[in-house]
Amino acid sequence: MDRSARIYIAGHRGMVGSAIHRKLENEGFTNFITRNSANLDLRDQRQVAEFFELEKPDYVFLAAAKVGGIMANNIYRAEFLYDNLQIQNNVIHNSYLHNVKKLMFLGSSCIYPKMAPQPLKEEYLLTGPLEHTNEPYAIAKIAGIKMCDAYRDQYGCNFISVMPTNLYGYNDNYHPQNSHVLPALIRRFHEAKEQNASAVTIWGTGSPKREFLFADDLADACYYLMQNYDEPGLVNIGTGQDVTIKDLALLIKRIVGYEGEINFDASKPDGTPRKLMDVSKLHHKGWQHKIELEEGITLAYRDFLSKENIAIS
Numbered sequence: 001m002d003r004s005a006r007i008y009i010a011g012h013r014g015m016v017g018s019a020i021h022r023k024l025e026n027e028g029f030t031n032f033i034t035r036n037s038a039n040l041d042l043r044d045q046r047q048v049a050e051f052f053e054l055e056k057p058d059y060v061f062l063a064a065a066k067v068g069g070i071m072a073n074n075i076y077r078a079e080f081l082y083d084n085l086q087i088q089n090n091v092i093h094n095s096y097l098h099n100v101k102k103l104m105f106l107g108s109s110c111i112y113p114k115m116a117p118q119p120l121k122e123e124y125l126l127t128g129p130l131e132h133t134n135e136p137y138a139i140a141k142i143a144g145i146k147m148c149d150a151y152r153d154q155y156g157c158n159f160i161s162v163m164p165t166n167l168y169g170y171n172d173n174y175h176p177q178n179s180h181v182l183p184a185l186i187r188r189f190h191e192a193k194e195q196n197a198s199a200v201t202i203w204g205t206g207s208p209k210r211e212f213l214f215a216d217d218l219a220d221a222c223y224y225l226m227q228n229y230d231e232p233g234l235v236n237i238g239t240g241q242d243v244t245i246k247d248l249a250l251l252i253k254r255i256v257g258y259e260g261e262i263n264f265d266a267s268k269p270d271g272t273p274r275k276l277m278d279v280s281k282l283h284h285k286g287w288q289h290k291i292e293l294e295e296g297i298t299l300a301y302r303d304f305l306s307k308e309n310i311a312i313s
């Protein structure tokens with residue numbers, strides 16, 4: 001990608017899109033095309049067609065999606081399927097129609113079967129049933145992978161698919177119900193500390209294992225793969241390390257400085273028991289993560305506090 005190329009980051013205000021934007025700015029790119037969802041609803045076929053006709057981007061990072069944690073995925077099942085299919089169909093198809101040089105589609109580790117062997121190799125796609133709580137989202141993401149491959153096969157488009165593990169970082173969503181576990185627990189432990197609460201409740205049993213990647217590391221990997229990966233299929237992006245939700249909670253508790261107890265609410269879903277990425281393909285391509293979990297949570301907590309306008313004690 002040359003530094004003057006016209007780059008469209010769909011979802012540039014989100015956690016991932018903003019990290020990709022930051023990364024490309026730091027690399028010297030200047031010619032960005034951005035729209036927020038109020039000005040361009042990517043679910044709307046006509047609006048998206050007019051936007052591509054007008055802007056004619058050279059490169060597209062597709063980081064716009066309906067996103068949320070286990071509860072949001074399970075409650076808003078129709079929206080997670082409809083919105084994500086519409087967004088990716090419109091952006092991918094118009095990228096083909098308008099001769100985009102390269103497109104990156106962001107999927108998720110939830111595309112793998114619930115009980116797939118660990119760590120999750122790219123070849124395990126479509127080898128078994130999905131986890132129920134996020135099946136609609138996963139089906140949309142699988143369709144996105146297959147769409148990139150079909151447009152490559154039939155039309156020769158250089159459209160690639162990357163599968164990030166669970167992410168966290170700057171500009172994360174801290175909604176108490178709809179967010180992912182890591183931001184949810186930062187907020188819950190912080191509020192419990194402020195209110196001198198005697199205990200914090202964690203959803204599920206605490207035994208599921210998850211892998212977490214800082215969003216700026218993901219953006220670095222996306223930039224790297226945009227330059228060094230031109231293949232069909234998918235590539236995992238992660239750290240190759242995971243923790244139990246209980247151990248994650250203990251780490252966040254320590255970083256936040258909360259001294260009360262932790263309870264578990266087993267009436268809430270655990271979701272997939274484990275989702276550890278096999279990152280050997282990514283490592284062979286020449287990329288590895290840099291930000292470890294404790295450092296990343298410290299940075300994310302600082303970002304959370306700055307948004308709350310609270311000084312770190």
Ligand SMILES: NC(=O)C1=CN([C@@H]2O[C@H](COP(=O)(O)OP(=O)(O)OC[C@H]3O[C@@H](n4cnc5c(N)ncnc54)[C@H](OP(=O)(O)O)[C@@H]3O)[C@@H](O)[C@H]2O)C=CC1
Pocket residue numbers: 010011012013014015016017035036037038040041042043062063064065066067083087106107108109164165166167168171172173180
């Ligand atoms: N967060 C995570 O743990 C993971 C995320 N991913 C993937 O990474 C990508 C980015 O996720 P993340 O940054 O966390 O999500 P965010 O919710 O932070 O950002 C999503 C972005 O999508 C945009 N968007 C949503 N709906 C529409 C719409 N109808 N029209 C136009 N824009 C829309 C939003 O725009 P606006 O702000 O203008 O409303 C927002 O900026 C997604 O594809 C997601 O599936 C993959 C694995 C894990």
Ligand SMILES: C[C@H]1O[C@H](OP(=O)(O)OP(=O)(O)OC[C@H]2O[C@@H](n3cnc4c(=O)[nH]c(N)nc43)[C@H](O)[C@@H]2O)[C@@H](O)[C@@H](O)C1=O
Pocket residue numbers: 067068069070071073108109110133134137165166167178179180181182184185201202203204208210245268269270271272
């Ligand atoms: C990235 C990924 O994110 C989603 O899948 P998930 O990995 O299950 O995501 P999660 O972060 O919401 O939960 C992880 C674990 O943590 C436990 N947990 C404890 N306490 C809280 C809590 O307070 N909030 C949340 N959300 N989870 C909690 C929770 O019960 C679960 O066992 C997908 O739907 C899909 O969107 C996707 O691709």
